[in-house]
Amino acid sequence: xxxxxxxxxxxxxxxxxxxxxxxxxxxxxxxxxxxxxxxxxxxxxxxxxxxxxxxxxxxxxxxxxxxxxxxxxxxxxxxxxxxxxxxxxxxxxxxxxxxxxxxxxxxxxxxxxxxxxxxxxxxxxxxxxxxxxxxxxxxxxxxxxxxxxxxxxxxxx
Amino acid sequence: xxxxxxxxxxxxxxxxxxxxxxxxxxxxxxxxxxxxxxxxxxxxxxxxxxxxxxxxxxxxxxxxxxxxxxxxxxxxxxxxxxxxxxxxxxxxxxxxxxxxxxxxxxxxxxxxxxxxxxxxxxxxxxxxxxxxxxxxxxxxxxxxxxxxxxxxxxxxx
DNA sequence: ATCCATGCAAAGACTTTGCATAGTA
DNA sequence: TACTATGCAAAGTCTTTGCATGGAT
Numbered sequence: 347x348x349x350x351x352x353x354x355x356x357x358x359x360x361x362x363x364x365x366x367x368x369x370x371x372x373x374x375x376x377x378x379x380x381x382x383x384x385x386x387x388x389x390x391x392x393x394x395x396x397x398x399x400x401x402x403x404x405x406x407x408x409x410x411x412x413x414x415x416x417x418x419x420x421x422x423x424x425x426x427x428x429x430x431x432x433x434x435x436x437x438x439x440x441x442x443x444x445x446x447x448x449x450x451x452x453x454x455x456x457x458x459x460x461x462x463x464x465x466x467x468x469x470x471x472x473x474x475x476x477x478x479x480x481x482x483x484x485x486x487x488x489x490x491x492x493x494x495x496x497x498x499x500x501x502x503x
Numbered sequence: 504x505x506x507x508x509x510x511x512x513x514x515x516x517x518x519x520x521x522x523x524x525x526x527x528x529x530x531x532x533x534x535x536x537x538x539x540x541x542x543x544x545x546x547x548x549x550x551x552x553x554x555x556x557x558x559x560x561x562x563x564x565x566x567x568x569x570x571x572x573x574x575x576x577x578x579x580x581x582x583x584x585x586x587x588x589x590x591x592x593x594x595x596x597x598x599x600x601x602x603x604x605x606x607x608x609x610x611x612x613x614x615x616x617x618x619x620x621x622x623x624x625x626x627x628x629x630x631x632x633x634x635x636x637x638x639x640x641x642x643x644x645x646x647x648x649x650x651x652x653x654x655x656x657x658x659x660x
Numbered sequence: 661a662t663c664c665a666t667g668c669a670a671a672g673a674c675t676t677t678g679c680a681t682a683g684t685a
Numbered sequence: 686t687a688c689t690a691t692g693c694a695a696a697g698t699c700t701t702t703g704c705a706t707g708g709a710t
Contacts, residue, residue: 410699
């Protein structure tokens with residue numbers, strides 16, 4: 347079993363828990379369902395709000411205690427977009443190598459993958475004496491709409 | 504005047520202050536000297552410690568109030584290396600497009616630039632309808648020493 | 661039955677801010 | 686002189702943690 351895509355993220359995380367002899371509680375189940383039930387990036391506070399809506403027994407402490415497990419499993423990645431709070435990206439479970447373009451004007455975020463980019467990064471790293479473990483590329487940019495109209499509809503959302 | 508390298512970072516920051524009609528106080532001068540007097544990344548607390556060593560009148564509040572000015576000027580960049588605190592990199596003043604490789608085992612950080620990488624990023628961004636404003640690439644990797652010996656001397660530094 | 665997980669509220673770590681005073685332009 | 690900057694300490698914000706209880710395996 348090498349194909350990471352063979353099981354759904356939720357199942358893979360449950361396997362991760364089992365592998366560490368950690369228990370699958372109803373709160374954790376709710377948090378997992380919530381985290382992998384969206385493609386959106388979320389903050390700790392948002393995850394709490396969403397999970398709490400599904401199950402009132404999910405507390406802030408448990409969310410904060412589960413988040414490190416999610417990132418440790420590699421299925422969710424902690425992201426810093428220069429805001430005051432951290433975002434968590436659940437899409438690494440299915441797209442382990444994706445990158446982000448952030449529109450500076452409307453904060454729209456587009457995810458993309460590039461085999462060519464990955465190879466170039468590997469090549470450069472090798473030349474420098476490193477073997478790549480993970481990439482993290484963020485491009486800050488102005489989007490088409492901004493270029494054409496000088497602003498974005500989404501601005502301020 | 505387009506050549507960003509024409510003036511030293513310190514002078515460029517003083518120009519930035521002047522342009523905003525902000526004052527050059529002795530505390531700010533010390534902070535600037537300190538920040539641009541190193542090539543090392545630093546945390547807010549380190550910057551405070553170093554600056555305070557040069558001038559006892561530099562307070563934590565002023566450091567925290569100056570840091571946003573440094574990043575706003577574009578001469579220093581806020582970096583998140585996944586630690587609990589943020590790092591500030593003063594090398595963007597002289598190398599606006601550099602990237603980072605972080606050794607996961609010893610935390611060694613190597614900075615590098617690549618015209619090819621930059622071009623590829625521009626190309627991809629354009630295809631997606633964005634015009635690039637800034638890049639931010641971090642590669643996490645294992646270093647040569649780790650590959651050869653299974654560990655790094657620097658580990659735990 | 662064992663031992664991990666949870667909620668709550670207190671404690672922490674890092675930043676920001678109000679206010680009276682000092683200092684630059 | 687006018688107005689920004691500073692230090693100090695209090696206040697915030699986001700996270701972590703101790704403890705007694707509950708619950709998964």
